[in-house]
Amino acid sequence: MRNSLFPPLRPWPRAVTIAAIAPLAALAAPLAWAALLCASIHAAHAADSAAAEPQPSVAVQTVRVQRAVIAQPVRGFGIVAASASSLTTINLPYVARIVQMRVQTGQSVARGTPLFVVQADPAAVLAATQAKSALTLAQGELARTQSLYDKGLATQSQLASARKAADDAQQALAAQNQTGIAGGNKTITAPFAGVVLQLSAAQGDQVAAGAAILQLASGHLDATHDTRANVTLGIEPADAGSVHPGDTVTLHGLSAPLAKTAVAGRVVLVGAAVDQQSQLVDIGANVPLAQTPFIPGTRVAADIATRSGTHWIVPRAAVLEDGQGHYVFQITPQKKAHRVAVTIAVENGERYGVDGSLDAALGLVVSGNYELQDGMAVRAGGDTPR
Known part of the structure; x- marks a missing residue:
């Protein structure tokens, strides 16, 4: 065996080992508790610091x-004074010639304003004159027959025939008088205040009985008392179910000068069918347009207030x-x-x-x-x- 510089280690006696380690263990326990306490204090301080920081906002x-x-608006587009209920066609029940046209398209007229001067066709005047003569003759014949009947020289049948002839002549003259036909020139006036929308005849034209001479649009509708429509609007069929008479209508002009002009009225008619040409449902609105720039023929957009609440x-x-x-x-x-x-x-x-x-x-x-x-x-x- 080699000789070692150090002497060989020898185990301690058991009693010596336990006696030497026991004090060391007693010293280690307080140190562990101290370390645990420090860790707890550090964690609490960190939590307080985190709570003190502002939360994200x-x-x-x-x-x-x-x-x-x-209200929910429904948009419609249309034209002023395009409803048939607000238009009146001026014509004559007899053949006549336009002697003078006194108005022009777009002109505002008051009630009684002269529109044109006409001269009845001579044949029509002759017919009226003959009706008067026929009545005079029939009345004279009735008086003569009545005198003969009173003297027993005419029969009951002859008297009845004379009376019928007189009645027929009276009705024929009344029909002529209703036409307003007269000899010479006659001035035709506006039946109400409105706007001349269209002229269908010119000065010097010969017009047939019942032919349109001009179209007059009522321009002074009272939205409180009048139930006629003076604006026709077209809306999408899907929106027609939400529009009802009485809903508020606000008109806006489509042209740049009228884009900021608004006039309010109300719905008076909701169409029950889709127009075959426009594929829209027609809505009739009554809007007071007097003294506004929305003259007849103006194209407009409109917002109809629906589902108001x-x-x-x-x-x-x-x-x-x-x-x-x-x-x-x-x-x-x-x-x-x-x-x-x-x-x-x-x-x-x-x-x-x-x-x-x-x-x-x-x-x-x-x-x-x-x-x-x-x-x-x-x-x-x-x-x-x-």
């Missing part, structure tokens, strides 16, 4: 909401939708987002009329709402204009 813009009357009025941007339906966010006094379920009742341009448990005292989020969740902290940027 979303910047939003809000508006105030209120309940008010709102009282709802919460909110901007379109405020309403969101997910699998649970439509909803909005309002801001609580604690600056938290509060989700409110709503039902859309009316759409009007950039506004909705909605029903739901909204609070008029709380701001409604219109910007930043896509980032929100119920209960999330927010930073309100102030109310925006409604």
Whole structure:
């Protein structure tokens, strides 16, 4: 065996080993508890620091909401004074010649204004004259027959025939008088205040009995007492079911000068069929157009207010939708987002009329709402204009 520089290790006696280690173990236990205590203090301090840090929030813009009357508009297009109920065709029941035309297309006329001067056809005047002569002759024959009958020189049948001839002559003359035919020139006047919409004859023309000479449109309809339509509008068939007589109509001009001019009236007639040419449903509206730039023949657009009712009025941007339906966010006094379920009742341009448990005292989020969740902290940027 090699000699070693160190003497060989020899095991300690068992009694010596236990006696030497026991004090060391007694010292280790307090150190472990001290280390555990320090770790707990450090964790609590870290939690307090995290709680003291501000939580993430979303910047939003809000508006105030209120309940008010709102309607869903239906758009229609049409023309002023195109309804048959507001037009009158001026004609004559006899053949005549236009001696002088006193008005022109587009001219406003008052009741009694001279429209044109005519001269009846000589044959028509002759017929009227002959009717008068026939009546005079029949009445004379009746008187003579009556005298003979009283003397027993005429029969009852002869007297009855004379009476019938007199009656027939009287009715023929009355028919001639109803036509208003007379010899010489005759002036025809406007039967009501309105606008000359169209001239169908010119000065010097010979017109047949019943032929149109001009068309007169009533231009002074009273929307309170008159139930005639002076505007015809066309709307989509899908919208016809929501339009009813009495609905408010607002006219706007299609031309640039009339684009900002608006006149209100009401619906008086809703068509029950689709027009084969336009494929639209005709709506008759009564709009007071006196002293407005909407002269007969003006093409217009119209908004018909339908489904009118009282709802919460909110901007379109405020309403969101997910699998649970439509909803909005309002801001609580604690600056938290509060989700409110709503039902859309009316759409009007950039506004909705909605029903739901909204609070008029709380701001409604219109910007930043896509980032929100119920209960999330927010930073309100102030109310925006409604």
